[in-house]
Amino acid sequence: MNEIQTDLENVQHYNRRQFLTQAKLGLGAMAIGAIGGPTAFGAIDTTTPTTASHDFPNHTPRAKRVIYMFQSGAPSQLELFDYKPKLEELQTQELPESIRMGQRLTGMTSGQKSFPLAPSVFKFQPRGESGTLISDLLPFTAQIADDLCVIKSMKTEAINHDPAITFCQTGFQLSGRPSIGAWLAYGLGSINSDLPSYVVMVSRGTGRAAGQPLYDRLWGSGFLPGKHQGVKLRSGADPVLYLHNPPGCTTQLRREMLDDIGELNRIKHETVGDPEILTRIAQYELSFRMQASVPELTDISDEPQHVLDMYGPDVHKPGTYARNCLLARRMAERDVRFIQMFHMGWDHHDNLPDHLTKQCRDVDQASAALVRDLKQRGMLDDTLVVWGGEFGRTAYCQGKLSPTNYGRDHHPRNYSIWLAGGGIKPGMTYGETDEFSYNITENPVEVYDLNATILHLLGIEHKKLTHRFQGRDYRLTDVHGNIVNDILA
Numbered sequence: 163m164n165e166i167q168t169d170l171e172n173v174q175h176y177n178r179r180q181f182l183t184q185a186k187l188g189l190g191a192m193a194i195g196a197i198g199g200p201t202a203f204g205a206i207d208t209t210t211p212t213t214a215s216h217d218f219p220n221h222t223p224r225a226k227r228v229i230y231m232f233q234s235g236a237p238s239q240l241e242l243f244d245y246k247p248k249l250e251e252l253q254t255q256e257l258p259e260s261i262r263m264g265q266r267l268t269g270m271t272s273g274q275k276s277f278p279l280a281p282s283v284f285k286f287q288p289r290g291e292s293g294t295l296i297s298d299l300l301p302f303t304a305q306i307a308d309d310l311c312v313i314k315s316m317k318t319e320a321i322n323h324d325p326a327i328t329f330c331q332t333g334f335q336l337s338g339r340p341s342i343g344a345w346l347a348y349g350l351g352s353i354n355s356d357l358p359s360y361v362v363m364v365s366r367g368t369g370r371a372a373g374q375p376l377y378d379r380l381w382g383s384g385f386l387p388g389k390h391q392g393v394k395l396r397s398g399a400d401p402v403l404y405l406h407n408p409p410g411c412t413t414q415l416r417r418e419m420l421d422d423i424g425e426l427n428r429i430k431h432e433t434v435g436d437p438e439i440l441t442r443i444a445q446y447e448l449s450f451r452m453q454a455s456v457p458e459l460t461d462i463s464d465e466p467q468h469v470l471d472m473y474g475p476d477v478h479k480p481g482t483y484a485r486n487c488l489l490a491r492r493m494a495e496r497d498v499r500f501i502q503m504f505h506m507g508w509d510h511h512d513n514l515p516d517h518l519t520k521q522c523r524d525v526d527q528a529s530a531a532l533v534r535d536l537k538q539r540g541m542l543d544d545t546l547v548v549w550g551g552e553f554g555r556t557a558y559c560q561g562k563l564s565p566t567n568y569g570r571d572h573h574p575r576n577y578s579i580w581l582a583g584g585g586i587k588p589g590m591t592y593g594e595t596d597e598f599s600y601n602i603t604e605n606p607v608e609v610y611d612l613n614a615t616i617l618h619l620l621g622i623e624h625k626k627l628t629h630r631f632q633g634r635d636y637r638l639t640d641v642h643g644n645i646v647n648d649i650l651a
Contacts, residue, residue: 218349219621224585224651225546226353228346228616229490229501231529233521234327235373235508238555238570239578240599241282241518244314245295248597249281249557257558261600268321270511270560271571277558279598280568283515292589299522302530303580308589309533309542310580311649315593315602318553318574318609323374323509326552326574330609331380333638340384340629342613343500345638346620347390348383349627354497356455358393361498363486365397367507369521376504385631389441392502395489397481401460407453459492472535474527484528491535494545508551511560512569533582542583546619548612550579557598576602579612585619587651607646614643619650 240246257277271277282297289296289307296304296312303310320326325335332339340348343360352359362381367373381392395401407413424443431439462470462477465488470477476484483505490501505525510517529549536542554577555570562568576595582588594604614624617638624643628635 218627220623220626221621223619223621224544225583225619226544227494227497227499227501228343228546228548228584228620229494229503229532230342231487231503231505231525231532231547231549232327232330233508233525233549233551234376234504234506235323235367235370235510236326236551236553236555236572236577237508237521238282238510238514238518239314239576240555240557240570241284241299241514242297242522243295243312243578243580244576244595244599245286245297246281246557246597246599249279252279253281254278254563257598257600261596261598263601265575266321268572271556271558274560278563279557280559280563280570283566290589292591294589294591299519300526302527306530306533306582309537309582311582311586311588312578312580312591313593313607313612313646313649314576314578314591314595315604315606316550316554316577316579316609316612317602317606318577320553321572321574323552323572324377326572327374327376327380330552332384333610333613333640337377337379338384339636340386340390340638341381341392342616342638343381343392343502344383344386344390345627346500346617346622348386348629349622350499350620353499356451357459357493357496357498359499360390360392360502361493361500362392362394362502362504363489364394364504364506365481365483365486365524367483367505367521367524369517369519369524370507370509373506374509376506380504381502385636386629387441388438389444392500395456395460397485401456413453455496459496460489462488462492469535472531474531476524476528483524484531487528487532491532491539491541494536494541495539510555510569511571513567514569515567536583544584546584546586546616547582548579548616549581551577553577554599557600573600575600576606581649585651587649590649592646592649605648608642608644610639610643611646614639615646615649618645 255278257279285298286295287298288294289304292308294307294310294312296307318326318329320329320335328337329335331341347359360381364376378394381394383391393402427439427443473484473488476482477488479485483503486503490503493501507521533542533547536545554573556573560569560571576599592605593602593607595601596603617624617627624637624639628637
């Protein structure tokens with residue numbers, strides 16, 4: 163009886179998640195296993211990626227890594243990539259009901275009695291040999307038009323920012339599921355030993371400084387092992403908190419402390435079998451290695467002046483989008499698997515011409531420089547670059563309309579993004595919208611499709627990258643998603 167009591171007390175160390183997800187037997191069998199001790203459940207090895215039934219990559223990858231430049235707040239496709247000259251003829255006229263077709267509105271414009279059409283005040287030009295139409299707001303992006311695949315027919319299910327951003331990152335509008343970077347780290351593992359497989363950087367735009375908030379759960383691991391979550395680099399003196407040893411603590415002393423803590427954690431793991439203990443050990447070891455690798459990564463003093471000039475003057479300011487773009491290239495060189503930049507400030511419900519001009523000034527030169535920099539180093543072929551936000555903007559004006567000023571509301575029905583490198587066909591435009599940029603008329607691309615295509619380029623069949631949680635197999639694309647084969651090189 164004493165042995166049974168001791169074993170039952172040990173089982174109490176399991177948390178609810180472990181109880182529901184780790185046991186692959188029935189509840190009755192679990193009870194019998196408990197009598198045999200907690201090791202009857204088996205220790206789960208989290209030192210290597212685990213999958214449902216397949217090893218990854220399961221086909222030859224075109225890309226080795228991803229740089230995802232997420233423009234938080236929803237850039238207006240009407241001002242950047244989706245040229246609609248018909249709106250100039252129809253300026254101030256009402257959006258036809260035959261176009262809107264009773265589609266939902268946000269709470270911000272649902273009370274408007276009028277929905278006047280607002281053409282862009284910015285001009286478009288065909289760019290490069292491909293003739294891709296790109297706005298004058300993006301002169302540097304225009305210079306790399308022949309490297310880009312512009313998708314004008316993206317669509318989403320969400321109409322408000324947080325659910326839409328969450329949907330882009332996790333494939334679900336509610337929080338709690340793993341982010342795309344976590345899925346990739348889980349399926350493919352790391353290709354470097356001194357930096358995280360998944361790194362995140364956030365910058366604030368000058369177009370609307372008080373942009374939509376971003377939460378750490380957007381790069382979280384959800385129900386996957388915690389070691390797969392993204393690591394956020396801060397813009398201050400310490401890119402990662404507590405990375406430096408405190409005064410009086412030498413590197414050798416830190417090494418000895420980690421060895422002792424690691425041994426205690428291994429003993430605890432042998433007792434209760436919690437896989438998160440293995441995650442803790444691995445993260446402590448990675449943090450120790452990062453004490454040398456992160457300062458070296460973030461020190462850009464070794465960059466040639468012509469490279470710094472290419473990214474623009476903001477590259478000298480930590481925390482700016484330009485600096486983050488340069489750091490992204492340096493991470494790509496060091497084989498960080500998934501690099502994600504969030505740039506806030508694209509939510510332009512009013513005073514759009516002024517705010518959007520500032521946002522584009524933030525990102526245009528640096529985004530183009532990143533693509534050019536990768537290309538000149540021979541890295542663009544195996545680096546997939548993605549640029550885009552969570553949804554688009556309406557053709558009609560939110561609030562007061564004047565010949566030079568207007569705002570645009572949220573529009574999930576269509577929006578524009580671009581991709582480059584990593585197996586993407588360059589110098590092309592994909593998809594089309596109606597004369598109002600309100601509905602997709604050709605080749606719609608769902609968020610699920612985009613994520614399925616990203617996984618495909620990395621050598622992953624998206625339907626096979628699954629994880630069983632609470633009795634169900636989950637995946638990034640849920641039960642949806644088709645690879646957009648037309649844009650693959």
